[in-house]
Amino acid sequence: EQGRSFLNEDKGVILDGTFQRAKDRSLVREMTAAMGANCRLIECQSPSDVIHLRLNRRAALKDGLSDATWETYLHQREKFEPITGSSEAMHLLLDTRGSLLTHSHAASDWLRANDHN
DSSP: OHHHHHHHTTOOOOOOSOOOSHHHHHHHHHHHHHTTOOOOEEEEEOOHHHHHHHHHHHHHHTOSSOOOOHHHHHHHHHHOOOOOSOOTTTEEEEEOSSOHHHHHHHHHHHHHHTTTO
């Protein structure tokens, strides 16, 4: 609903979440289409060992960025419904093994390159 509010004000919005169910992704696509906005999907993937290490580091820091645990990840991975039927202009599969700076540049470059769709 916050995303809808921003779109109503003619502002862009980034919805950050797992969107692990196809139904949830479909609802977002329907909302953006109804509002005349473009919808892009960035799917972040890393090998399980990298994710495990990052979750352990985050837990040790107690920074409050996320309460996700290794068990949370395993559950979400098991329940994730694959993304199908999206064109390259609508869906970016982003390998997030590298640095945050590298990922953010790759995502923003892709968004800019596909801004016309």
